[in-house]
Amino acid sequence: MVDIQADSKVKVHVENMNFYYGPVQALFDINLDIPEKKVTALIGPSGCGKSTFLRTLNRMNDIIDGTRIEGKVMIDDKDIYDPMTDVVELRKKVGMIFQKSNPFPKSIFDNIAYGPRIHGVKDKNKLMDIVESCLIKSALWDEVKDRLEKNAMGLSGGQQQRLCIARALAINPDVVLMDEPASALDPKSTLKIEDLINELKKDYTIIIVTHNMQQAGRVSDHTAFFYEGRLIEFGATEQIFTKPNQKQTEDYITGRFG
Amino acid sequence: MLHYWQREIENLKKLILSLGAIVEEQIQRSMLALERRDSELADEVISKDREVDSLEILIEEECLKILALYQPVAKELRFVVAVLKMNNDLERMGDLASNIAKRARYLSRKERIEIIEEFGIVADKVQAMVKKSLDALVNTDVNLAREVLAADDEVDRLTKQMLKRTISFIEKDPERTKDYFSIRSISKNLERIADSATNIAEDVVYLCSGEIIRHQSEDFNPEDATEGR
Numbered sequence: 001m002v003d004i005q006a007d008s009k010v011k012v013h014v015e016n017m018n019f020y021y022g023p024v025q026a027l028f029d030i031n032l033d034i035p036e037k038k039v040t041a042l043i044g045p046s047g048c049g050k051s052t053f054l055r056t057l058n059r060m061n062d063i064i065d066g067t068r069i070e071g072k073v074m075i076d077d078k079d080i081y082d083p084m085t086d087v088v089e090l091r092k093k094v095g096m097i098f099q100k101s102n103p104f105p106k107s108i109f110d111n112i113a114y115g116p117r118i119h120g121v122k123d124k125n126k127l128m129d130i131v132e133s134c135l136i137k138s139a140l141w142d143e144v145k146d147r148l149e150k151n152a153m154g155l156s157g158g159q160q161q162r163l164c165i166a167r168a169l170a171i172n173p174d175v176v177l178m179d180e181p182a183s184a185l186d187p188k189s190t191l192k193i194e195d196l197i198n199e200l201k202k203d204y205t206i207i208i209v210t211h212n213m214q215q216a217g218r219v220s221d222h223t224a225f226f227y228e229g230r231l232i233e234f235g236a237t238e239q240i241f242t243k244p245n246q247k248q249t250e251d252y253i254t255g256r257f258g
Numbered sequence: 259m260l261h262y263w264q265r266e267i268e269n270l271k272k273l274i275l276s277l278g279a280i281v282e283e284q285i286q287r288s289m290l291a292l293e294r295r296d297s298e299l300a301d302e303v304i305s306k307d308r309e310v311d312s313l314e315i316l317i318e319e320e321c322l323k324i325l326a327l328y329q330p331v332a333k334e335l336r337f338v339v340a341v342l343k344m345n346n347d348l349e350r351m352g353d354l355a356s357n358i359a360k361r362a363r364y365l366s367r368k369e370r371i372e373i374i375e376e377f378g379i380v381a382d383k384v385q386a387m388v389k390k391s392l393d394a395l396v397n398t399d400v401n402l403a404r405e406v407l408a409a410d411d412e413v414d415r416l417t418k419q420m421l422k423r424t425i426s427f428i429e430k431d432p433e434r435t436k437d438y439f440s441i442r443s444i445s446k447n448l449e450r451i452a453d454s455a456t457n458i459a460e461d462v463v464y465l466c467s468g469e470i471i472r473h474q475s476e477d478f479n480p481e482d483a484t485e486g487r
Contacts (some may be wrong), residue, residue, distance in 0.1 A: 191261065198262040217327035220265065241326040 010176060011036035011205040012057060019052060021064070025051045028229045037199055038190035039206045041220035041237065043213060045252065048226040050209050054177050057207065059087055059095035075175065087247075090196055092119065095168035099180040101160035103152035104168070106204065108144050111152045115171040118136070128172050137203075138166035140194050158189025169204075176200065178208040182215065196218050213253055217241050226247045263328040267338040270320050274341050274348075277313045278392040281348045284310065284355040285388060285451060289381045291372060292362035292444065300366065305360035310352035317345045336468060340396060342396070347454040347461075351388070361447075368437050373427055377444070380416040383409060384452045391458040399465045406459035407471075413452040414467040420445045421466045441448070 012034035019027035027049045032255055034040050053060065059080060073080050080090055092115075103111050112131045113121075121127055131148065135141040140162040144155070155163040155258060168176060178197075182190040197206055197219050204213045210216050216223055216237065222239040225233045225248070233240065233249045244250045260268065283305055291300040321342045324330060330338055365371060387409050394402040421442065428438045463471050 134266075195261055214329060237327065238323045241324050 004148050008035040008038055010034065011075065012207070013074040013077075015072040017056065017073065018070065019070075020068045021052075021063070022066040022120050025085075026081070026229055027056075029218070032224060032231055032234055034205065034207060036205050037201055037203070038221040039201050039208060040222045040224065041216035041221055042207065042209045042224050042226060043211075043216050043252070044226035044232075046211075046232060047228075049229040050226045051179055053226065054179055054207060054209050056181035057175070057177055058096060060096065061089065065121055068179070084212055092171050092179060094175040094194075095171065095175055097161070097164055097176065097178040097181045098167055100224075101157060101164050101184070103155070103160050103163050105151065105153055107149045108152050108155070110149040112167050112170045115167065119171060120164075131166075134166040134169045137169055137200065138162045138190060139199070140166060151187060155190070158185050158192060161189070161193060162196065165193075165200075172203065175205045175207065176205065180211060183211060188213070211212060225252060263324070263478050264325055264334075266328065267318075267330070267334055268295070270324065273317050273320060275392070275396060277310065277317060278395070279344070280306070280310055280313070281355065281384070282388055282392065282413070283414070284352055284383060285358075287376070288355040288358040288362060289385075291359055292365065292377070293363075294435045295366040295370070295436070297366040300359040300363035301420040304356050304363075307352050307356040310349060314349040314352075315378045316347055317341065321345070333465075336465050340465040341453055341459050346460050347457045351451050351454045354451050357447050358444050361444050365437065365440055369435075370442065370487060371434070371437055372439055373423060373438075376423060377448075380413060380420065380445070380448055382414065383413055384448045384455070387413070387452050387455040387459075391455040391462065392424065393467075394459060394462045398462065398466050400463055403459040403466075406455055410452050410456045413449060417445055417449040 008137075010033040012032075014030050014032045016104060017027060017030040022089075030053065042054060044050045055061045056069060056073060057075070057080075061069070063103055069081060071126075075094065095218070098174070104114060112134050113127045116127060116130050121130070128151075132141065132145075135144060140159060143159060144150075146165075152160065156162060165176075165181075181197075182193045185193065194215065197208065198204060201221075208216075210219065220237045222235065223237045224231055225240065225244075225246070227248055231243060233246045236246070240249060241253060244253065286481050287299060290296070291303060293328060319406045321338050324338050365374070387406050390402055390409075391406045393399065394406065394425050406476070424442050427436050427441075431438075457472075460470075463469060
């Protein structure tokens, strides 16, 4: 089994975390170290808390009324729930990609330039450099370089999702959260996204929620299995998929429940 | 550009070929140790077998990983399955080479025995089969694989001939019966190496065509079959 500590530096450290939607507890005593510049997959049946967990990592749950969190979430040794934390800065550092691609109804260029602009980048050439490098990183450049001024809504679903990835990269995050980024895409677009994830992990820490077990196997280095709000098992994906330690993990990945 | 799992498959191919290269060398050096009565060389072959064993385990783990994580299909599935089987065969060939080295070490301490020179032809044939079976894998060459299958009959024939020769030597020189048993053992080990090379060639045919040709060699080449009888 891969020793996660020795394998790479810890980027996200979660300690004794409990999370509540009003009176309902959604996450129970989560302890997890997510390694830097690796892909970590979060798997588990619907309602197991994996998406809730993902959203605690850039405080996206803050926008839901009545939520409450206990415990610690440290990114680069800083507690992101510290009252001094600047949430805007946090979300700049921890980008997010959603299940359904959600480009702004603007041009391809403006979609990617949006983030850098609100963070104060005004220089046209500089913006162009950012747009180009992000589109190259998200493997979309060759397909759109001649129509950057066209509306992003005219792109295909797979292209839109890669545009959203480019947009997330434009504000130069360290961590990219992905909530089922390929579940609405056809196999070919899915493959592109998966190849892309594999490229991106050279520069970013990627945490991906997926319902598709095969996808978790294909793209991730480490896998965390959640069940009923608890982290049941965390380990190298190879180990989880060939010899899981917990019976619940085994039952889930072999398709007996979930 | 290769997709990420295709890189894993390329890597697996490199691993199985490096195992093949080590085993090929082990066989060659074990026969050299026998011919030159070189017990040091024999010891080297014997201790290097550990390297073969650990590489075999690594390859098996890689295959399991690829099957579990990427669920390969079609040609890629056949490749992983073929590698899994070849891996066993190559490890077995490594053991057989190590057995030959042990016999060579024993015989190097005894007075020179004439019959050793007669191993030349069969040893060459077996090594050629091993080489061809690996080349067939590298180039996914069905025709080359089929040549290996055909050569196995010849090795069987030569092994039988060698047995007869060994018996006649024992009859002439019963004092050295124990030494001739070592000769017989070497001969048998060579024949088994050829059998393993044949298995690899069969796996290459499966890999290329999806056709499983084991246990049907007589249907597949009737000429060879009648000749052997």
